Amino acid sequence: GSLVGRAPLGLYWIRLPGTSAEAIETLRSELRPSPCVVLDRPAGMEVDPWGSSPGGGLELMRRLKDGFDRAGICNPGTYVGGL
Numbered sequence: 001g002s003l004v005g006r007a008p009l010g011l012y013w014i015r016l017p018g019t020s021a022e023a024i025e026t027l028r029s030e031l032r033p034s035p036c037v038v039l040d041r042p043a044g045m046e047v048d049p050w051g052s053s054p055g056g057g058l059e060l061m062r063r064l065k066d067g068f069d070r071a072g073i074c075n076p077g078t079y080v081g082g083l
Contacts, residue, residue: 021047050080
């Protein structure tokens with residue numbers, strides 16, 4: 001694998017060649033509480049790109065989205081928790 005980072009921004013990209021959904025979840029658990037978002041994955045790999053839901057914050061996000069997008073037409077289901 002490889003790692004590229006932008007330390008002043010707190011951003012890092014990790015490449016895991018030939019990985020599995022289990023390896024991604026293991027990496028997420030090791031990096032917790034830092035967020036770990038999957039940017040690219042092989043076709044057919046079942047993994048939530050956003051990881052686990054943000055707990056109680058999900059309901060707040062849902063209410064905010066409903067307030068700004070009452071019809072639900074702006075990128076439905078593409079964000080964490082199916083927002």
